[in-house]
Amino acid sequence: MFKEMFPRELIxxxxxxxxxLYEKGLKMRSINSIKNITxxxxxxxxxxxxxxxxxxxxxxxxxxDYLGVNGILTNVLSMIALVESGIGTCITYFLYKPLxxxxxxxxxALIQLYKKAYRTLAVVVLLLSVAFYPFLxxxxxxxxxxxxxxxAYFIFVVKNMISYFNAHKVALIVADQSEYVLTRINIFFxxxxxxxxxxxxxxxxxYLLFLLIEIVIHLKQTIYNSWIVEKKYNYIKTKEKYFIKKxxxxxxxxxxxxxxxxxxxxxxxxxxxxxxxxxxIGVVTVGLYSNYLMVIAQLGSLLNPILGGINAxxxxxxxxxxxxxxxxxxxxxxxxxxxxxxxxxxxLYNILEPLLNIWLxxxxxxxxxxxxxLLINFYITGMRISIITFKLTGGIFAQDKYMPLLEAVxxxxxxxxxxxxxxxSGIFIGxxxxxxxxxxxxxxxxxxxxxxxxxxxxYFQKYIYFALLTIITCFxxxxxxxxxxxxxxxxxxxxxxxxxxxxxxxxxxxxxYKKSEFQYIKNFIGKIPFLVKVRVRSQI
Numbered sequence: 153m154f155k156e157m158f159p160r161e162l163i164x165x166x167x168x169x170x171x172x173l174y175e176k177g178l179k180m181r182s183i184n185s186i187k188n189i190t191x192x193x194x195x196x197x198x199x200x201x202x203x204x205x206x207x208x209x210x211x212x213x214x215x216x217d218y219l220g221v222n223g224i225l226t227n228v229l230s231m232i233a234l235v236e237s238g239i240g241t242c243i244t245y246f247l248y249k250p251l252x253x254x255x256x257x258x259x260x261a262l263i264q265l266y267k268k269a270y271r272t273l274a275v276v277v278l279l280l281s282v283a284f285y286p287f288l289x290x291x292x293x294x295x296x297x298x299x300x301x302x303x304a305y306f307i308f309v310v311k312n313m314i315s316y317f318n319a320h321k322v323a324l325i326v327a328d329q330s331e332y333v334l335t336r337i338n339i340f341f342x343x344x345x346x347x348x349x350x351x352x353x354x355x356x357x358x359y360l361l362f363l364l365i366e367i368v369i370h371l372k373q374t375i376y377n378s379w380i381v382e383k384k385y386n387y388i389k390t391k392e393k394y395f396i397k398k399x400x401x402x403x404x405x406x407x408x409x410x411x412x413x414x415x416x417x418x419x420x421x422x423x424x425x426x427x428x429x430x431x432x433i434g435v436v437t438v439g440l441y442s443n444y445l446m447v448i449a450q451l452g453s454l455l456n457p458i459l460g461g462i463n464a465x466x467x468x469x470x471x472x473x474x475x476x477x478x479x480x481x482x483x484x485x486x487x488x489x490x491x492x493x494x495x496x497x498x499x500l501y502n503i504l505e506p507l508l509n510i511w512l513x514x515x516x517x518x519x520x521x522x523x524x525x526l527l528i529n530f531y532i533t534g535m536r537i538s539i540i541t542f543k544l545t546g547g548i549f550a551q552d553k554y555m556p557l558l559e560a561v562x563x564x565x566x567x568x569x570x571x572x573x574x575x576x577s578g579i580f581i582g583x584x585x586x587x588x589x590x591x592x593x594x595x596x597x598x599x600x601x602x603x604x605x606x607x608x609x610x611y612f613q614k615y616i617y618f619a620l621l622t623i624i625t626c627f628x629x630x631x632x633x634x635x636x637x638x639x640x641x642x643x644x645x646x647x648x649x650x651x652x653x654x655x656x657x658x659x660x661x662x663x664x665y666k667k668s669e670f671q672y673i674k675n676f677i678g679k680i681p682f683l684v685k686v687r688v689r690s691q692i
Contacts, residue, residue: 198339200450202346204511207446211512213353216439220430221298223442224291227426228284229308242407245544247327256387261394266320274316281309291427292435300360307363311370318374321381333384334377341373424564428579432571443516447504448530455492456537479604485538486614487669491660493534494622497527499652501626502633506645522577529583531622532592539596546603552594559590629655
């Protein structure tokens with residue numbers, strides 16, 4: 153009876169169709185991830201080179217005081233921007249499924265909701281910024297020689313508000329795995345902005361003109377990006393009103409509230425450092441720290457696109473595939489996460505301070521303990537990327553909504569206590585303690601429970617192994633680098649940098665080459681030329 157209803161040929165044909173569709177979906181995820189990663193890395197390399205030049209010109213033109221003020225104003229506006237409440241992250245998550253199913257009415261409804269929310273938020277941010285202004289002097293310790301701080305503050309405010317008017321369109325293109333479309337435009341505007349600011353600093357040494365140039369180009373960039381998104385998704389320009397279902401709106405509101413608490417906790421842990429340093433130590437130290445932070449952040453921005461470029465693909469995967477397939481992909485990303493950040497921290501340990509001496513000159517270094525704590529925090533934070541990617545794209549927002557507040561309390565409490573005994577390093581040790589005590593174990597627990605349905609012990613066993621391997625490899629690499637003794641400091645730095653790339657990679661290749669996770673990565677990389685050819689042919 154079964155054979156008569158479903159003959160073998162028909163069953164085989166049905167299987168082949170399903171297999172072809174699955175492979176097509178897998179290939180599209182691979183193509184989109186590769187494009188996002190490739191363009192992002194190219195962008196970051198150019199941005200890094202321009203960033204080093206720009207920072208050098210900034211210090212030579214304005215000095216460390218202005219550099220510290222720039223960092224503090226950025227932190228203050230980030231604090232006010234917490235009212236954004238993570239709406240973007242939540243709606244991006246809600247867009248994954250309708251985009252995968254091409255459900256245009258649902259997409260339009262979410263975009264219209266997002267647009268309305270952000271226009272309201274722009275007004276709220278302006279009012280909060282005005283209300284906070286009278287307290288600005290209280291956190292600016294040692295800024296007597298800096299002029300026009302109030303005007304600079306409101307230029308930062310306007311720049312923040314501009315971003316809100318385009319946020320709903322950016323969320324759509326990110327969720328659709330097409331962020332590379334905007335990246336190609338953004339790199340042009342970033343280069344234009346950086347070169348223009350360098351010229352202004354060299355000719356005028358005026359901080360306000362420096363900020364005004366940035367805001368004008370940012371406005372043009374926002375308008376052009378908006379036009380590009382509307383052209384790609386022209387159906388969102390409709391004047392007809394669309395609405396999401398009541399139960400979906402309730403779930404969205406619940407996730408937004410939870411995301412707000414997460415953002416609040418994240419800011420308290422990572423966004424208050426400059427304010428604490430300025431209040432307890434001084435604005436000049438903020439400037440010194442910002443040089444370290446710039447190099448660390450630039451390296452992170454080079455590594456993150458490799459992992460961040462697959463975020464939307466992971467969201468698509470979680471929406472379509474089962475637990476087993478999802479966990480297999482996580483193991484691959486986890487290995488990539490370790491590999492990149494392990495080499496990153498080894499590279500920074502051997503290169504960062506010699507680079508600062510060559511780049512900026514003597515007298516811009518922090519104490520050794522602070523340097524080590526910064527590297528530890530860089531590694532711990534970087535190693536969270538793989539698990540946080542699955543947490544966010546899997547829609548886990550409300551289950552741990554109060555944990556970030558507890559993390560924030562621990563961070564601020566320990567930082568305020570330790571800064572009195574250890575000075576600058578105490579502030580960053582507070583960050584380490586709060587991270588290890590809360591988010592380090594809780595995020596993996598939720599992901600393994602709700603997405604993978606597996607024991608979280610698997611995560612921590614591998615984490616400990618990766619951490620020990622990083623320490624041993626760093627020790628071996630540093631010993632080898634110490635044999636490099638050359639009078640020319642720049643050539644010595646280059647050779648050490650090359651060794652920091654070669655030695656860890658050789659060790660890790662030897663250890664992981666036969667592992668299934670590495671074979672997957674190798675096959676993925678091997679497909680890049682083919683996938684690029686497919687993309688090129690589709691455009692001809």
